Amino acid sequence: MIQPIVFIVVTITAFGLAFVQYKRIRRNVLLGQDEAIEGPSSERWRNMLLVAFGQKKMFKNWIPAIFHLFIYVAFLLTQIELIEILVDGATGHHRIFAEPLGGFYTFLISFIEILSLLAFVATIIFLARRNLLKVPRFHKPEMKGWPFKDANLILYGEILLIIGIFSMNGADMVLQSMGAEGYHQTGAFAVSSWLGPTLFGGLDAGTLMVIERFGWWLHVLVVYAFLNYLPISKHLHILLAFPNTYFARLTPRGQMKNMPEIQKEVAAMMNPEAAPSSTESQEETMPVFGASDVFHLSWRDLLAAYTCTECGRCTAECPANITGKKLSPRKIMMDVRDRMEEVSKNIDSKDPKFFPESPQTMLPNKLGYDDGKNLFDYISREEIHACTTCNACVEACPVLINPLDIILQLRRYEILVESSGPSDWLPLFNSLENSQSAWAMSTPRDAWNQ
Numbered sequence: 007m008i009q010p011i012v013f014i015v016v017t018i019t020a021f022g023l024a025f026v027q028y029k030r031i032r033r034n035v036l037l038g039q040d041e042a043i044e045g046p047s048s049e050r051w052r053n054m055l056l057v058a059f060g061q062k063k064m065f066k067n068w069i070p071a072i073f074h075l076f077i078y079v080a081f082l083l084t085q086i087e088l089i090e091i092l093v094d095g096a097t098g099h100h101r102i103f104a105e106p107l108g109g110f111y112t113f114l115i116s117f118i119e120i121l122s123l124l125a126f127v128a129t130i131i132f133l134a135r136r137n138l139l140k141v142p143r144f145h146k147p148e149m150k151g152w153p154f155k156d157a158n159l160i161l162y163g164e165i166l167l168i169i170g171i172f173s174m175n176g177a178d179m180v181l182q183s184m185g186a187e188g189y190h191q192t193g194a195f196a197v198s199s200w201l202g203p204t205l206f207g208g209l210d211a212g213t214l215m216v217i218e219r220f221g222w223w224l225h226v227l228v229v230y231a232f233l234n235y236l237p238i239s240k241h242l243h244i245l246l247a248f249p250n251t252y253f254a255r256l257t258p259r260g261q262m263k264n265m266p267e268i269q270k271e272v273a274a275m276m277n278p279e280a281a282p283s284s285t286e287s288q289e290e291t292m293p294v295f296g297a298s299d300v301f302h303l304s305w306r307d308l309l310a311a312y313t314c315t316e317c318g319r320c321t322a323e324c325p326a327n328i329t330g331k332k333l334s335p336r337k338i339m340m341d342v343r344d345r346m347e348e349v350s351k352n353i354d355s356k357d358p359k360f361f362p363e364s365p366q367t368m369l370p371n372k373l374g375y376d377d378g379k380n381l382f383d384y385i386s387r388e389e390i391h392a393c394t395t396c397n398a399c400v401e402a403c404p405v406l407i408n409p410l411d412i413i414l415q416l417r418r419y420e421i422l423v424e425s426s427g428p429s430d431w432l433p434l435f436n437s438l439e440n441s442q443s444a445w446a447m448s449t450p451r452d453a454w455n456q
Contacts, residue, residue, distance in 0.1 A: 013095035013226070020230035027237035030354070031312060034346045037373075038305035039294070045256035053406065058251040063404040070135075073128035077164065080125035081244070083118050084171070088229060095226065101178075104192045116196035119175065122168050123197055129164045136161075143318030148337040153240065153316055160232075160241050167228045173221030176202030177214045186211050240316040247405045250313040253306055254406035259397045262414060267293035268422075296418025299380040300346050303415060310407040311342040320399035320409060331392035335399035335409035341384035342412060352377055381416065390416045391428050 056062045064071040104111050175198035181189040236242045297303045320335035352360045393413045437446040
C-alpha cells in the first residue's frame with residue numbers, strides 16, 4: 007500500500023507544479039494585443055491536422071523528417087502505455103489492462119516497443135547531427151549556451167525514457183517465464199521477449215522485481231520531469247504546435263495588416279468634415295503604431311514565440327543571413343520569448359518599481375508595466391533593417407510561425423513613432439509623401455503614351 011500513496015503524492019506534486027508553469031505561460035501570451043480570429047474553421051482544422059499532427063512541412067527534407075516522425079509517433083503512442091501506468095500506480099495493480107484486452111494488449115505493447123526502438127535510433131542520430139556532424143544551423147550565434155544544451159537534454163531524456171520502458175518490460179518478460187506471483191501472462195512482446203532474457207536471464211526473482219520497478223518508476227519520473235521541463239524548453243512546441251497552427255493567420259503571406267488609427271487619420275485628411283472634434287480627439291488614448299515591446303504585439307505573435315522549435319530552418323533559408331547579415335529569424339522569435347520571460351519574472355516579483363504611477367513609455371499596456379526596457383534591447387536595428395520581406399522564413403517554418411510580422415511591427419514603430427530609420431529609406435518616404443509614388447514620379451507618369 008505504500009507505493010500507491012507515494013505515487014499519488016508524486017503525481018499531485020508534479021501536476022501541481024506543471025499547472026503553475028502553464029498558467030504563467032497563458033498569462034504571458036495574453037499580455038499581447040487582442041486580435042480577431044478570421045477565416046473558416048475548416049481551414050484551421052486542416053492546417054492543424056496536416057501541419058501539426060501530420061508534420062506535412064517537415065518532409066521538405068525527408069531524411070531527418072522520417073527520424074523525427076519515429077520520435078513523434080513513439081511519443082504519442084507511449085502515452086497509451088502511460089495511461090495504464092498511471093492507473094496501476096494509483097490502484098496498486100500490475101498491467102491492469104492486460105487481461106481485459108487479451109491479444110490486442112500484446113500487439114499494442116509490441117507496437118509501442120518497435121516504435122521505441124526506432125525512436126532510440128533516431129535519438130542517437132539526432133545527437134550525432136548536433137554534436138558530431140555539427141549541422142551549421144544548429145551552431146549559429148544565438149544557439150550558444152542554454153539553447154544548445156536544451157536540445158541535447160531532451161534527447162538524453164528520451165534515451166532515459168526508452169531505457170525505462172525496456173527495463174520494465176524486459177524484466178517483466180523474464181518474471182512471467184518464471185511464473186512469479188502477480189506477473190500476468192501477457193504473451194511475448196516484440197522486443198522485450200528477446201531483450202529481457204538476453205540482459206536479465208541469469209538473475210533471481212528478487213533482483214528482477216527491483217529492475218522492473220526501477221524501469222517503471224524511471225518511466226514515470228522522466229515523464230513528470232518532462233512535463234515540468236517543457237515550459238522552459240524549446241520543446242514546448244510539442245504542445246503548442248497544435249494551437250499555433252490552428253490560430254495561424256490565413257491571409258496571404260507578406261500581407262501587412264492595416265492600422266485603423268492610420269486609416270482614420272487619412273480619412274480625416276481626405277474629408278475634413280468627417281474629422282473628429284477636438285474634444286473627441288483629447289479623449290482618445292495614444293494609438294499604438296507598430297510595436298516596441300511584447301505588449302504591443304498580437305497574442306498570436308507571443309504564442310508563436312513560445313511555439314518556436316529553434317530548428318533554424320527559417321534562418322537557414324533567410325537570404326539576409328546567408329549573405330552575412332546579422333538577421334536571424336530564429337533569433338527574433340527567441341528574443342521575443344526571452345523578453346516575455348523577463349517581463350513575466352518582473353511581474354511575478356510584484357516589485358512596485360515595475361508599476362509606476364506615471365509610466366515613462368509612450369505606449370500603454372494592460373498592466374501599467376514599465377521596466378525601462380523593450381524589444382529593441384534584444385533585437386538590434388541592424389537586424390530588422392536587413393530583412394528583405396521575402397517570406398522565406400515564413401515558408402520554411404514547420405509550425406506556421408511568422409517572424410516577418412514581428413519585424414514589420416518593429417519597423418513601423420521605428421518609423422511612425424520614433425521618426426527614425428536608415429538614411430537610405432528617406433528618399434522613399436519623401437517620394438511617397440510628395441508624389442504618392444515610390445519613384446518620385448507624379449501620378450500621370452504614364453501620360454507619355456497618350
